Amino acid sequence: MHSIVLLVHPEKVRASSIDYRRTFGLGGMALLLFVMQAITGILLRFVYEPTPVGAYDSILFIKQEVVFGNLVRNIHHWSGMLIVVIVFLHLLRVFYTQAYYPPRRFNWAIGLILLVIVILLNFTGYLLPWDQLSYWAVTVSTNMLEYVPVIGGWLQRAIRGGEEVSGPTLLIFYNLHTGVLPLALLILLVFHFWKVRRAGGVIVPASKSKKKNEMIPAIPHLLEREVAAGLALMAFVLLLSVFINAPLLDRADPAFSPNPVKAPWYFSGVQELLLHFHPGIAVFGIPFLVAIWLFSFPYMKPEKRSAGVWFYSVKGRKIVVTAAVTSFFLTTAAVICGEFLIDFRRWLPALPEVVSNGIIPLIIWGILLFAMGLFIKKRFHAGRTEMQLWIFTFLTIAYIVLMFTGIFFRGEGMALQW
Ligand code: HEM
Ligand code: HEM
8 A cells, every 4th residue: 555655646745735725635636536437437337338229228227226326327427527627626726826837837738638538528428328418418519510610510520420419429429438538538647647746746835934844754644635635525426426316307309409408517608609709719719719828828938936826926816806806797798798789790791700790709809808908917017927817817707607607597599597
């Protein structure tokens, strides 16, 4: 046991690094959830049948006949949802403690790919119960692919294994879900952890305190905390799974689409964007620009470093709060105006839609963000890292508002409703 623990931890760690407030144990929790997914997933595989005729019945069989089947399915469902949230919180923790500068820069990029794989794992799993919820959620989500320029149509057919979501789609998703994606995640995770160790463990702010800089043995000090956090997490998932069943609606019916049809919750922000922008901009343009920024900003030259300090500086904290509040109100206002007031398509009928309802609103948003950025820079005398805090917080809150709007405030025909 001792040597297994030392495979992932150094013999001694800095005393300040085991404080819960450094990482909140989020990376470790994500790992534990993945292990739980792998174990429950392998158990489900013994009974699950990846065919349109058999899938739904096999889920019913798991729920009703298999000993502890319902519990295992619930654990797989809830920890599958939780892992997306925890990995995202881990990303926030890494970002807000600036753990993306060298020597951790490349690990940030690996992390972004890990996030994509976790979301794909959840998405491919979503289809497997083959009920009305999963069938139509995957149908609307894969419909979005059509708008990716040049390769969109091909990509959509490749993922669906044909024109519609049908038997081949289920088989493709099943193989990705239980084979390709877990393997890819596992390989990248090994690399991820190796990079954490090579960087000398998690980031901690420089300190003159002798007590904080003291090196203490990882066993038992770090291990004790990890076990405590792990047990608390498992208890939480277990309670959730005992009391709340994973949803299962009627058997999938390709001929009858419910109204509204919503994408899985983590994609509902993109679905919401689709209601406001030309699809090419909503599905490809905006996510592409954000992804380029996320991968590239750690490559900007770091300035005077206070790495490891939450929100970088006192100024940084104020900027984060300002960005969060502004983004919340501005995005909410934009959603409401987009629904009731603004209609570029009607105002500029002579222009192609991709210009009137795509490029023009995008440029207006770009100018607005730039002007706000300039204001923040002047008002707070913000440096480069503080401006990154501003952009990141603004975008994150904007996405969360869009996502919640999509989940809770869209009704029949995707109309806005209270
Ligand atoms: C991070 C990793 C994973 C995530 C996020 C994830 C997520 C999901 C989700 C959301 C579902 C639908 C559950 C439902 O509502 O019924 C599902 C189903 C399923 N998953 Fe996973 N999963 C993961 C890993 C795995 C692995 C490693 C395996 C097997 C090797 C697996 C096997 C299955 C099977 C057989 C089903 C169909 C049974 C069912 O829907 O209850 N999963 N997964
Ligand atoms: C399945 C997904 C992931 C798992 C299991 C995982 C696991 C971990 C663990 C255990 C650590 C060390 C302890 C901690 O920080 O809590 C860590 C550190 C790190 N992770 Fe992740 N991670 C995942 C996804 C991500 C994502 C999405 C990002 C960012 C885009 C990321 C970036 C980093 C970075 C830069 C570090 C080093 C942080 C530091 O030195 O303070 N990881 N990860």
